[in-house]
Amino acid sequence: MAENWRSKLITAGVARSPNRAMLRAVGFGDGDFTKPIVGVANTHSTMNPCNAGIQPLVDRAIAALKSAGAMPQMFGAPTITDGIGMGTEGMKYSLVSREVIADAIECSVNGQLMDGVVTFGGCDKNMPGCMIAMARINVPGIFVYAGTIKPGRWKGQDLTIVSAFEAVGAFAAGKMSEEDFVGIEKNACPSVGACGGMYTANTMSSSFEALGMSLLGSSQIASPDPEKADSAAASSKVLVEAIGRNLRPRDIITRKSIENAVSVIMATGGSTNAVLHYLAIASAAEVEWTIDDFERIRKRVPVLCDLKPSGRYVATDFHRAGGVPVVLKMLLDRGLLHGDCMTITGRTMAEELALHDTVRRADQDVIRAWDDPLYAEGHLAILKGNLSPEGCVAKVSGLKQRKITGPARVFESEHACMEAIMARAIKAGDVVVIRYEGPKGGPGMQEMLAPTAALIGQGLGDSVGLITDGRFSGGTWGMVVGHISPEAQAGGPIALVHEGDSITIDADTLLIQLNVDAAELDRRRAAWTPPAPKYTRGLMAKFTHLVSTASRGAVTDRFGG
Numbered sequence: 001m002a003e004n005w006r007s008k009l010i011t012a013g014v015a016r017s018p019n020r021a022m023l024r025a026v027g028f029g030d031g032d033f034t035k036p037i038v039g040v041a042n043t044h045s046t047m048n049p050c051n052a053g054i055q056p057l058v059d060r061a062i063a064a065l066k067s068a069g070a071m072p073q074m075f076g077a078p079t080i081t082d083g084i085g086m087g088t089e090g091m092k093y094s095l096v097s098r099e100v101i102a103d104a105i106e107c108s109v110n111g112q113l114m115d116g117v118v119t120f121g122g123c124d125k126n127m128p129g130c131m132i133a134m135a136r137i138n139v140p141g142i143f144v145y146a147g148t149i150k151p152g153r154w155k156g157q158d159l160t161i162v163s164a165f166e167a168v169g170a171f172a173a174g175k176m177s178e179e180d181f182v183g184i185e186k187n188a189c190p191s192v193g194a195c196g197g198m199y200t201a202n203t204m205s206s207s208f209e210a211l212g213m214s215l216l217g218s219s220q221i222a223s224p225d226p227e228k229a230d231s232a233a234a235s236s237k238v239l240v241e242a243i244g245r246n247l248r249p250r251d252i253i254t255r256k257s258i259e260n261a262v263s264v265i266m267a268t269g270g271s272t273n274a275v276l277h278y279l280a281i282a283s284a285a286e287v288e289w290t291i292d293d294f295e296r297i298r299k300r301v302p303v304l305c306d307l308k309p310s311g312r313y314v315a316t317d318f319h320r321a322g323g324v325p326v327v328l329k330m331l332l333d334r335g336l337l338h339g340d341c342m343t344i345t346g347r348t349m350a351e352e353l354a355l356h357d358t359v360r361r362a363d364q365d366v367i368r369a370w371d372d373p374l375y376a377e378g379h380l381a382i383l384k385g386n387l388s389p390e391g392c393v394a395k396v397s398g399l400k401q402r403k404i405t406g407p408a409r410v411f412e413s414e415h416a417c418m419e420a421i422m423a424r425a426i427k428a429g430d431v432v433v434i435r436y437e438g439p440k441g442g443p444g445m446q447e448m449l450a451p452t453a454a455l456i457g458q459g460l461g462d463s464v465g466l467i468t469d470g471r472f473s474g475g476t477w478g479m480v481v482g483h484i485s486p487e488a489q490a491g492g493p494i495a496l497v498h499e500g501d502s503i504t505i506d507a508d509t510l511l512i513q514l515n516v517d518a519a520e521l522d523r524r525r526a527a528w529t530p531p532a533p534k535y536t537r538g539l540m541a542k543f544t545h546l547v548s549t550a551s552r553g554a555v556t557d558r559f560g561g
Contacts, residue, residue, distance in 0.1 A: 028071065036115035036243045038065050038236075040074040041105045041133075043126050043146075048081035050122035050201060053192035053223040054146045057232040061118055061144065064233035068240040073114065077104040077130075081123050082447055082473065083161050083195065087418065092444035094125055095471070096543045098280070099556045101129025102136065109137050116243045118236055122146030122194050122223070124474070127204035128277035131213065132555075134249045135285035140242040141249050142344050143214045144235045145205040147223030148315035149193030154180070159188045160196045162309055162475035165449055169457020172422050176457075193223030197308030199474030202315045203270030204277060207261040209324045212252040212343035216328075216356055220319035238345055245346055253285040256338040260328075260349065262294060263336055266301040266378030267327050268318075269311060271474030272393045272482055275380060276445075279553030291382055291391045291551050295510070298378030301336055303397060304368050310397045310477040311374065313366045321366040322357065329358035330370055383481060385512040386521075387467070387493050387503070390485035390551035394507055395477060402507040404465045404479055405515070406431045410499045413437065414446055414470065421454045428463035431503040435494045436531065437470030438487025439547040439554040443533075443540055445483075449473035452480055465505045467512065469494055469550070481505055481512055485551040489530060496524040 020033060040061060044054035058074065065072040078100060085091040109117050116139050119130035127143065134141035152159035167184045170176040194201035205219035215238065218231040258278060265274045275294055282289035304327060306312050331337040332353060339350030347355075360367055368374055379397035384390075396402060406429045411417035417434050420426055432455075437446050448470055455464055461478040469487035472480055486492030493514060497503070502515035514521070535541040546556040 032071050035069055035071045036240065038070045038072050038239065038243070039109050039112070039114040039117040040072050041077050041108070041117055041119040041130060042074050043077050043079045043101070043121050045079050048079070048084055048123060049149055049189050049192045050081060050194040051079050051126070051146060054120050054122055057144060057146065057229055058120060060229045060233045061236040064236035065240060068237050070240050070243070073112070075108045077101045079123050079126055086447060086473070087414065087450040091446045092442050092540065094447065095439070095444045095554060096539060098125040098129040098132070099543065100539070101126060102132040105130065105133035106137050109139060114139065116140040116239055118142050118144060118239050120144050120146060122201065124200040124204070124273065127201065127208065128280060131208065131281050132284040134213070135253055135281060138248050138250050140239060140247055141213070142235050142239045142242070143208050144232050145214065145219050147193050147221050147225070147228040148202055149189060149196045150191045150222050150224070150316060151196050151314045152187040152190045154183045154187045158314055159184060160308055160314060160475070161188055162195070162197065162199070162449070162453060164188045165453035165475070166457045169421070169454030171457070172454065173424070173458040175459065191222070191224050195475065196314040196316065197475060198269050198271070198305070198315065199309065200271040200273040201474070203265055203268070203274050203474055206268055206270065206324050207265050207274065210264040210328060211257050211261040212341055212349060213249065216325045216352055217323055220315045220323045222316050241346065242344055247342070247344065247346055250285055252342050252344060253281065253287065254341065255287050255289065257341040258282055258287060258289055259297060260337055260341060262297045263301045263331055264324060264327060266298055266380065267303060267331065268305045269303050269307050269374070269379055269397050272380060272395050272472050272476070273474055275393045276471065276483060276550060276554055280555045283553050283555050283558055294380060295382040298380060301331070301378050302373035303375040303379050304330065304370070304373050306366055306368060306374055309475045317366050321364040322361065325353060325356045325358045326360050326367055329353050330360065334370065381507055381510055383505070383510050383512040387512045387514045388484045389493070390549060392481050392484045392512060394481045394505070395472070396507040397477065399479060399507065400462045401479070403505065404431065405502060405504040406465060408433050408497050408499060408501040408503050410435070410497055414448055414451060417451050418454065421451055421458070426455065426460065426464055428460060431465040431467065431505065433494065433497050433503070434466070434468040434470060435488035435497070437468055438489055439550055440544050441487050441489030442470060443535065443544040443547070445471045445550065445554060447471050447473040448480070448482070449476055452476045452478055465503070467494070467503070467505065479505060483550040485549050487550065490549070491525070491528065491530065493521065495528055496521055
């Protein structure tokens with residue numbers, strides 16, 4: 001067993017100090033003081049389906065930790081649910097919660113000198129928040145996903161939460177009956193679990209398998225199913241073994257393992273938010289990784305999985321088809337996966353895959369054959385140009401047209417844009433600009449699922465462009481570009497766009513261009529002044545003051561950039 005903090009206290013001659021008296025009050029006996037203390041970071045919440053199924057998993061994990069010879073100690077971490085906060089002031093807390101979760105876990109584990117930590121997450125920011133924390137504190141750790149929701153059904157069609165958002169636009173446009181509108185709303189979320197497509201939660205949980213920080217095959221299990229709790233117990237036993245080996249997150253989270261994770265994100269058609277989150281995870285692990293690395297991976301990895309939001313299938317279908325291990329093996333066989341990367345089990349990725357059933361079955365088409373991919377290249381493109389010199393992110397899967405040049409329709413907030421969309425004021429060929437929604441300007445980079453889903457519901461998903469210094473939901477698709485950097489609040493070029501200006505978005509040449517001459521932009525820049533911060537006290541004010549640009553992950557502990 002690796003040396004833990006209690007053995008250090010014994011060596012220092014303070015074995016009978018007051019800390020033992022306090023630990024006895026929470027259940028420690030004479031034989032427990034040499035056992036590793038394992039933190040159990042619990043994000044259970046009854047406020048949302050994503051996290052409402054976590055407590056039974058935590059209970060199984062605690063029992064497994066005890067049986068493996070550890071002393072589990074549970075503590076809480078908050079969660080903010082994007083689907084509930086979407087389109088409201090509460091949504092501004094979503095990305096901020098990623099940092100709060102990381103800080104809470106760091107505070108608990110380091111403040112109580114824990115020997116390891118098992119982290120549980122269900123909603124979007126839980127996953128990166130947990131991983132950032134584990135990379136920072138670097139004691140043995142493992143991530144356990146709460147599991148995906150089961151699909152809803154209405155008139156023979158699978159539903160996800162995005163179905164409800166898209167129904168808003170369709171109903172407003174007169175393209176959907178009230179019966180269907182109400183039926184979708186009532187049936188979209190039939191169980192506990194995270195949003196059921198390859199949205200942000202399932203994207204990040206899938207990638208953690210590839211990263212080596214979660215057990216293979218664990219990320220796409222439905223939250224209510226018994227195998228999910230079995231996975232939580234197995235994860236806990238593996239963590240205790242990792243503590244014995246002193247196998248730490250930074251032994252696992254490397255440049256090569258992040259390449260593996262991003263390769264799976266591309267192959268599965270994952271969320272744009274993964275770009276933001278892996279920049280932050282790499283920063284926490286002190287791994288060299290930039291926004292341009294995503295483009296490098298995109299060019300060599302095809303989209304193999306036909307998953308929502310732009311595809312046909314949901315996460316439970318993906319799991320039944322073999323899930324992440326099958327995709328990993330396909331990548332490994334073609335030299336696109338680093339099989340020598342260490343995993344939390346103490347085995348390399350190649351060794352771990354050899355223990356799983358990784359044969360792609362011919363009786364399913366969720367995971368496509370290598371020679372018949374959904375798209376020949378990855379779908380998360382990094383665009384640059386005079387509108388975003390630091391880079392921005394476009395999700396180019398499912399697009400019928402990959403280039404648009406049109407007049408700017410400029411909005412200073414998501415709310416103002418949504419009012420225009422619902423009033424049918426946005427027309428085919430427009431390029432919608434939503435600004436002052438970036439890390440500092442929002443603050444917190446709201447997700448633009450409401451306007452993008454409403455445009456799709458109105459039949460404008462392929463004919464209207466939308467750019468923002470905010471973010472998108474993992475459920476978003478269409479001609480949309482987010483994470484425009486520098487953001488408007490910091491004086492980025494997006495702040496200089498005028499109503500009616502010509503804007504070009506070109507997914508093939510990776511260009512985002514404001515078609516206004518440099519001299520005119522210089523005049524506008526000289527006349528521009530930043531708006532006052534929206535928050536001057538409290539958490540949001542602290543975030544505004546500390547947060548980096550989105551092109552560096554919107555992190556709060558990397559000062560000077």
